[in-house]
Amino acid sequence: MTHESAVPPGTTVAQIGETQLLEAFLPVATTRGPHVLVGPGDDCAVVAAPGERVVLTTDTLTLGQDFRTVWPCGYRTTGTDLGHKCAAQNLADVAAMGAVPTAVVVSLTLPGDTPVQWVADFAAGLSRAFEELGATECALVGGDLGRGAELSVTATVTGRCEGEPVLRSGATGGGTLVHAGVLGRAAAGLDALEAGSPGPWDAVAGSERLALRAAQLRPAPPVPLGPVLARAGATAMLDVSDGLLRDAGRIARASGLRIDLDPAALEPCVAALAGPAAAAGADPWQWVLTGGEDHGLLAVLPVDSPVPPGARAIGSCAPASPVGRHRTNGPEGQPGRGPSVTVAGRSSAQWFGRDVVEGWDHFEP
C-alpha cells in the first residue's frame, strides 16, 4: 500500500527542497496525541511527562546492516516496512520498561535517489505501527531529514511509567521466567528472505513464507503487555532483540540469577516452525533459542504471581550461587562474571549436542 504525496510520481528527494519533503512526510504521519504539547515545526517538540519522568530509547536501522533494499528472495523492502520496523523495535524497548510509548522523533538519512513516495510511505508505516501494535498514545513529534550515501533511520521514543520502571537487574530473588510474543519467527523469516530461488525454501508453502517474511520485516511486539507485566509484579524485563539465550543471559547477569529454560514450554514455538524448518533444512530450536528481532517481552515474575494472559512461563530463575556466578555464558560471559542460562539443566551446547551461536552482536569479530 502506498500513500499519495503532492509531488509527481517518481520524484526523488534530490529533486525537491526540505520544505517540500516535509510536506510529503508530515501529513501522512500521526502527529497528534494525548501527550503532544508542541509537535513538529519548532526547534524541539514538547511532550507531556506524567509522574515527572520519562523513559527514553533510541535505535538505528541501516541499509545493508539491518535490512536490504532487495533481498535474495526478490522481495523489495518498502518504506512502509521500514517505518513499521523502526517503530516496533523502539516501542518494544519502551514496553520492556513497563512503560507506555508517548512520542517519537525520527531522523532519516536519505540518498538523493530515494523516491519522495518512499519517505511518505515510511511516515505512514511508522504511524500505522503505533495503531497496529497498540501504542495508541504515541505520536511523531519531530525529526531531522538529511542526505547521505547510505539509507539509515534512527528513532527515539519516549514513554510514561505508571509505576516504577522495570529494569533488567531487579529479579535478585529469582522467580518465574515468562515471555510474551513470538520466538524464532523473525529469524525464520530472515532465512526465507535470504534464500534464493531455486532453493530449499521453494518447498515451503507460499502463505507460510509470506507470514515468516512479515515476521522479520514487520515484527509485532506485544507493546501493551509491558505495563500489564509490570502490574503483574515483573521484577526484571527486557525485549528479546538478540535471541532468547543471549537476552536471558542479560537478565541473569544483571539480576545475579541462574535461569533454566523449560524446553516443554518452548515446544509450541518450535512446533509452529517445524514444517518450514524441515522443508528448508533448518533447526527450529536454533531459531527459537537464538533468533533475534522478534522483540517479544521476557520478564521475571515472583513465583506466586499469576502469569497474565498473553504471556507464558518458559523457565525458572534462582539466585546464582557463588559457583554459578563464575560460569561463563555465551559471547558476553567472561570468567568470574555472569551466571548462566541453562536448558533443562544443561548448557545450551550440551543440550543442542553442539556449539551454538547464541545470538546477535553488532560487532562480533
Place this chain on the structure above:
Amino acid sequence: MTHESAVPPGTTVAQIGETQLLEAFLPVATTRGPHVLVGPGDDCAVVAAPGERVVLTTDTLTLGQDFRTVWPCGYRTTGTDLGHKCAAQNLADVAAMGAVPTAVVVSLTLPGDTPVQWVADFAAGLSRAFEELGATECALVGGDLGRGAELSVTATVTGRCEGEPVLRSGATGGGTLVHAGVLGRAAAGLDALEAGSPGPWDAVAGSERLALRAAQLRPAPPVPLGPVLARAGATAMLDVSDGLLRDAGRIARASGLRIDLDPAALEPCVAALAGPAAAAGADPWQWVLTGGEDHGLLAVLPVDSPVPPGARAIGSCAPASPVGRHRTNGPEGQPGRGPSVTVAGRSSAQWFGRDVVEGWDHFEP
C-alpha cells in the same frame, strides 16, 4: 587530545564485540547527572522531567554531508570534534526553547575500520561539550552502536523548561530582534577547511585560520542564554543553524512578522571577519547574513524589555501587513505566504546589490 581505552592502539570496531566497544565508550562519557534516574544498560533510560513535560530534539551528522574525515586544507576531523559538534547542535535546539538540557541518547553507525579510540574520543568530546557549553545538568543516558558503510551519528536530547517553552510562533505583536552567540564564523571556518593550499587562505594568519576552523568544527552556542532570554520575556526563539536570513524568515513566517535587520548592529560581526575575508577574497556580509552552523540564539523580545547581557539587538519586528504577508521570502517563501525579512528596509538582494543564497537547505535541488 585523546582518551585511553583498554584495547590496544589501532584496534578497530570490527575487531571487538559490542560489549567491549561499550566498555571503551561508557567510562569516558558523563553518564551521571541530576536528572538521570536510570542510566545506560537497560532497554530505556529513565530521565527526570520536572514540571511533567520534556522538550525533545534529534539531529544527525553524516560523513560527507555534514563533515569530512579529511578536509581539503588537510585537517582530519577527530572523534572529539564530532562529539562536540553533535552535542552543540542538539543543545542549541534545547536552549532555543528556553529550556535546560537534561539528557542525551546517541546512536553511532560505524564502518568496521573505525578505530575504537575514535569512538572513545567521540564519547569524551560529547561529554566535555556539556561542560564547555554550560549544559551542566546534562548526561549521556543511553544509545545504540551499530555497523554501517557510512559513519553517522544521531543524538537526541531532552530538556526541562522552567516556564512556558518559547516557540517560533509567539511573537505576533512584534518586538526587538536579539541575537546571542556568533554569526558567520562557522561559515568562514567552512571556507577555510575547504580551501586547498596553495590558495587564498594561506594569506590569513595561522591563528585566525585555526580559530575559524574551530568555529565550524566545534561551534559554541550560548546554551545557558536560552533560559535567560526566556526569562527576559522572549516571545519567539530559534537557533541559527541555516543562516540568519533564512532563520529570521522562519520566525517571521511562524509569528506573522516583518523583520528588519539593522546592518549597524551586525557591523561588529562583519568587522571581526573583515581581515580573513579580504585575504580569502570572500564577502564577510555573506558569511554573517547567510552562514549556518553557528547555532547562536535568535529571539524576539518585547520592545520595552531590557536586552540581557550576552545578547544584542540586531533588528526590529512588526506585525506583517496583509500586503507584507504576500511577499516572498527566499527559497522557502511562496507567493501568498510568509512575510519578509529585510535589511535596512530593503530586500537582501537589493541590499547586497545581487542575488544571495539565503542559507542552507539539506535537499535544495
